[in-house]
Amino acid sequence: LAKTTQPISMDSYEGQEVNITCSHNNIATNDYITWYQQFPSQGPRFIIQGYKTKVTNEVASLFIPADRKSSTLSLPRVSLSDTAVYYCLVGDMEYGNKLVFGAGTILRVKS
Amino acid sequence: GAGVSQSPRYKVAKRGQDVALRCDPISGHVSLFWYQQALGQGPEFLTYFQNEAQLDKSGLPSDRFFAERPEGSVSTLKIQRTQQEDSAVYLCASSLGYRATRLTDTQYFGPGTRLTVL
Numbered sequence: 144l145a146k147t148t149q150p151i152s153m154d155s156y157e158g159q160e161v162n163i164t165c166s167h168n169n170i171a172t173n174d175y176i177t178w179y180q181q182f183p184s185q186g187p188r189f190i191i192q193g194y195k196t197k198v199t200n201e202v203a204s205l206f207i208p209a210d211r212k213s214s215t216l217s218l219p220r221v222s223l224s225d226t227a228v229y230y231c232l233v234g235d236m237e238y239g240n241k242l243v244f245g246a247g248t249i250l251r252v253k254s
Numbered sequence: 255g256a257g258v259s260q261s262p263r264y265k266v267a268k269r270g271q272d273v274a275l276r277c278d279p280i281s282g283h284v285s286l287f288w289y290q291q292a293l294g295q296g297p298e299f300l301t302y303f304q305n306e307a308q309l310d311k312s313g314l315p316s317d318r319f320f321a322e323r324p325e326g327s328v329s330t331l332k333i334q335r336t337q338q339e340d341s342a343v344y345l346c347a348s349s350l351g352y353r354a355t356r357l358t359d360t361q362y363f364g365p366g367t368r369l370t371v372l
Contacts, residue, residue, distance in 0.1 A: 185365025186258070187297065191359050230296055242287075242361065244296030 147231045152249040161218045163248050165231030168212050176214045179230045226252045258364035266370045267336045272281050275331045275367045279348030289345040336371045
């Protein structure tokens with residue numbers, strides 16, 4: 144499974160757009176890119192998943208360049224409740240969906 | 255129920271005691287996973303079930319760790335002779351989880367059991 148690198152922490156203010164970039168230089172052809180969010184004392188929660196180009200859902204967008212060696216999670220107009228740890232995961236989702244988490248990015252949203 | 259539930263939410267054990275942690279997955283979910291999350295770290299995979307079959311236990315740290323899912327629904331993670339390094343949050347996740355598909359197969363996590371070994 145490909146190793147991922149993401150910033151340890153980021154700070155933002157309410158109403159701003161936040162972009163968290165993840166590097167995955169060794170991504171394989173079959174690998175999908177998935178992002179999870181985790182609040183204190185809770186399990187991780189699925190945010191978004193993509194394979195290439197751009198994916199958008201009701202909470203976020205995921206931008207993936209053509210070489211797929213990185214990806215960017217975009218959170219529009221963050222609020223205080225978006226303060227959490229965000230994990231980028233890369234793996235072949237056919238193989239039993241075993242997830243390999245990194246250390247994650249701590250996002251702090253300030254008022 | 256609406257989501258994955260785990261019990262107990264908190265467990266304190268003396269070193270050397272055995273503990274059993276329970277996971278109730280979402281009804282109908284085929285796949286079930288256990289993860290261990292140390293303080294300040296991301297979750298680490300322990301083991302994976304598809305129905306009652308344990309297909310991957312490569313993440314179990316030692317033979318003191320044992321997991322079962324005898325009827326393909328509820329699962330129990332048992333830790334024998336607990337050590338201080340076992341202190342962590344143990345997360346359970348479930349998914350619809352058929353290997354045959356490439357489609358998104360979201361894992362739904364429970365709130366975890368925080369184990370403290372004194």
